[in-house]
Structures are given as structure tokens and as C-alpha cells.
Amino acid sequence: MDSKFSGILEFVTAVDQGSFTRAAEILGITGSAVGKSIHKLEKRLGVQLFHRTTRRIVLTSEGEAWLISCRRILEELEHIETLLSTENAYPTGRIRIDLPTTFGRRYIFPILLDLAQQYPQLNLSVTFQDRAVDMISEGVDLVVRIGDLKDSTDLIAKSLGHQTLLVCASPSYLEKNGHPTHKEDLKNHHCLIGWRSQYKGHWFLKNSLGETEAYEINYTHEIPDGDALLSACTAGLGLAQLPSWLAFDALREGKIISILPEISGVEIPIHVLWQKRWHLQPKIRVVVDEITKFTHNKPELFFK
Known part of the structure; x- marks a missing residue:
């Protein structure tokens, strides 16, 4: 039979x-x-x-x-x-990973390259995109996701910290156009927006109660790539809302300045997720451990 x-x-x-x-x-x-x-x-x-x-x-x-x-x-x-x-579980086989485009390129992909060198029997299939994939139907083993999570009994999530959203501008832009001091001033400035699926044309800002609101922006340029958005802001094309991990080096070097602190600082969670199984496969475990170790060793990027 x-x-x-x-x-x-x-x-x-x-x-x-x-x-x-x-x-x-x-x-x-x-x-x-x-x-x-x-x-x-x-x-x-x-x-x-x-x-x-x-x-x-x-x-x-x-x-x-x-x-x-x-x-x-x-x-x-x-x-x-x-x-x-085997006595020692060794990472082997193919692991399918989906990453946010800019964040994944900058911080996660270098970790994966090191792991591929360390474990020759570990095979990578990596995609970069800014949409939330359906891990089950698309056959993805592990994802890094920025934003609030939907409830799912089929997935396990581990916090990597959070990104803080900052409103930034270059010194040359502020010298030419002046410093905005209130939320309403944004209507009189050149603003840049990136990619956001549900809130296109909006920034996440704090209201008078400290609560997060999606604030509609009259934007001049739409640049759906994080590194390109940072370059445009640094070049003086306008104000941009940037995540802390993306803006960190440019802020430290004085290429851009963080402004409007009273309405900035919204925190967005970052997680690594993998499919729930009866045991944690070595290939999943080693990637989760290395990513977690990296973010916790960079508190200036991912924590207050």
C-alpha cells in the first residue's frame, strides 16, 4: 500500500x-x-x-x-x-532569508556573508524588499521585519530593539530656508519621503500628548530607497524623516542635524522572525544568534 x-x-x-x-x-x-x-x-x-x-x-x-x-x-x-x-548540531543546508532593503544591506547581509564563510555547508538564498512576505506560502525560513507585528501562531518573533525616527536636515538647507520650530512649519518647507506601504506621504510624529500620529506631508521629492533618501537630505534637497540607524553616521559627522525634537523620536520595533517547528534548526539558530548579538552590541543604533 x-x-x-x-x-x-x-x-x-x-x-x-x-x-x-x-x-x-x-x-x-x-x-x-x-x-x-x-x-x-x-x-x-x-x-x-x-x-x-x-x-x-x-x-x-x-x-x-x-x-x-x-x-x-x-x-x-x-x-x-x-x-x-552528529553530536554537535552544525548549520547545513539552504536557508531562505528576506530582509528590509536598506537595513538588510547595511547591517544584516555582512553578518550572513561572515556566516557563509564560517559554515561552508550553509547555503544562502537572500531577498531584499520592503514588503511583508508571507513566510509560509512563500517558503521563507527567516525574516527581519521593521514595524508592528501581526499575530501569528505559526511564527516565532525575537526583538532586535527599535529604530527611532528623526526629522533631519543639512546645515546648508537650514541656513537657506530657516529652522522649522513647529509641526505646522513643515507646510512651508521642502520635505522628502521614502517608501511606506500604508502611509504614503506621511511622517510618524508625536502629538501634544506624546502619542504617535501619521502626519500628512506636502512632499517635494519621493525617494523610496533609504540610502538615496539620506543622500538627498545630506545634499540639502529638503527635510527627511530618517531612522536612527540610517542617520547615525551623518549626524555624528555633522552632515545633517536632528530638528523638531518635541515631535520626533517615534520608536518602531525591529524583530527577527522564523517559522515555528518542534525543534530549532541549527541553520536558523546560528543566524538568529548572530543577528541578535550584533544589534545588542550596537545600543547607540537600536536602543535608547
């Missing part, structure tokens, strides 16, 4: 190799055996996993969804075998 796991290895290998014939060569069986195994799998699932032509096989939408689950099963089995067969 076929088990619930029958056909999974043949299916994944066929996807990776692009044909039943090449999958058969890898697995050491006949092409017809691979085809029969996948046919039985489709019959058991009640869906078609491949569009078949005489030249190639292409995954259906159901096949793409099934592939994600199958890879997870095979990776879990591989890591459990590793845990059981």
Missing part, C-alpha cells in the same frame, strides 16, 4: 531536473517508474501537479503549492537526520 509520503521524492526531483527521464537517472530507476509514481500521487491528491508536453513538464498552481510543502518535508527529514547522527 502506498504511504502518504509516496511520490514526494520523485516529484521534487522531477521538478529540479526538469523531466521524468533526468529524475530517473538521479534516482536510479526507470522514467516510467517516476511517471507512475507521480501519477499515483496526483490521483491520491485529486489534483494535477504538472502540465505535460512532449518537450517539458511545467508545474500547475497546485503543483507549485505542493512543491513548497514537499521541500519543507524533505528539509525537515534531512535536518532531523543530521541532529540524530
Whole structure:
């Protein structure tokens, strides 16, 4: 009798190799055996996993969804075998990581490069984007996320600290245009905005009660990249709201100045998240530990 796991290895290998014939060569069986195994799998699932032509096989939408689950099963089995067969759990295998664009490039990616050098059997798949990915459906192992988190029973979150939002300007801009002293003064200044999915054209500022509000900005330039936004502010194009970790060096060097302290200083949490499993895989653990160590060793960037 076929088990619930029958056909999974043949299916994944066929996807990776692009044909039943090449999958058969890898697995050491006949092409017809691979085809029969996948046919039985489709019959058991009640869906078609491949569009078949005489030249190639292409995954259906159901096949793409099934592939994600199958890879997870095979990776879990591989890591459990590793845990059981070695005294010291060693980071191995592929880890899929999604990072905020500017923050990830500046601070997290260098950590990953060091880990890849330290652990040659650790394989990285890294993406940079400023949207919140669906970790489960998109097959992502670990993310760093800036902002409030949505409740999820499938994910584990660990705090990395927070970013403080500062309103900044270059000395040359302030000399030319004057210093704003109140929130209302922003309407008479050139303002720059970055990328923000839910609050485009807004800055997060404090009201008279010290509460955070999304304040609409009449902006001159829209620059959806953190490093480019900092460059524009430094060049004197206008006022910008910048996270503390991005503005830190420029503030220390006097290239920009923090202004409007009474309405600035909104804190936004930063977390690392990974999928909940019965054990913490070594590849996940080592990345989480190194990222956490880095942020806690930089209190001037991520803490008050």
C-alpha cells in the first residue's frame, strides 16, 4: 500500500531536473517508474501537479503549492537526520532569508556573508524588499521585519530593539530656508519621503500628548530607497524623516542635524522572525544568534 509520503521524492526531483527521464537517472530507476509514481500521487491528491508536453513538464498552481510543502518535508527529514547522527548540531543546508532593503544591506547581509564563510555547508538564498512576505506560502525560513507585528501562531518573533525616527536636515538647507520650530512649519518647507506601504506621504510624529500620529506631508521629492533618501537630505534637497540607524553616521559627522525634537523620536520595533517547528534548526539558530548579538552590541543604533 502506498504511504502518504509516496511520490514526494520523485516529484521534487522531477521538478529540479526538469523531466521524468533526468529524475530517473538521479534516482536510479526507470522514467516510467517516476511517471507512475507521480501519477499515483496526483490521483491520491485529486489534483494535477504538472502540465505535460512532449518537450517539458511545467508545474500547475497546485503543483507549485505542493512543491513548497514537499521541500519543507524533505528539509525537515534531512535536518532531523543530521541532529540524530552528529553530536554537535552544525548549520547545513539552504536557508531562505528576506530582509528590509536598506537595513538588510547595511547591517544584516555582512553578518550572513561572515556566516557563509564560517559554515561552508550553509547555503544562502537572500531577498531584499520592503514588503511583508508571507513566510509560509512563500517558503521563507527567516525574516527581519521593521514595524508592528501581526499575530501569528505559526511564527516565532525575537526583538532586535527599535529604530527611532528623526526629522533631519543639512546645515546648508537650514541656513537657506530657516529652522522649522513647529509641526505646522513643515507646510512651508521642502520635505522628502521614502517608501511606506500604508502611509504614503506621511511622517510618524508625536502629538501634544506624546502619542504617535501619521502626519500628512506636502512632499517635494519621493525617494523610496533609504540610502538615496539620506543622500538627498545630506545634499540639502529638503527635510527627511530618517531612522536612527540610517542617520547615525551623518549626524555624528555633522552632515545633517536632528530638528523638531518635541515631535520626533517615534520608536518602531525591529524583530527577527522564523517559522515555528518542534525543534530549532541549527541553520536558523546560528543566524538568529548572530543577528541578535550584533544589534545588542550596537545600543547607540537600536536602543535608547
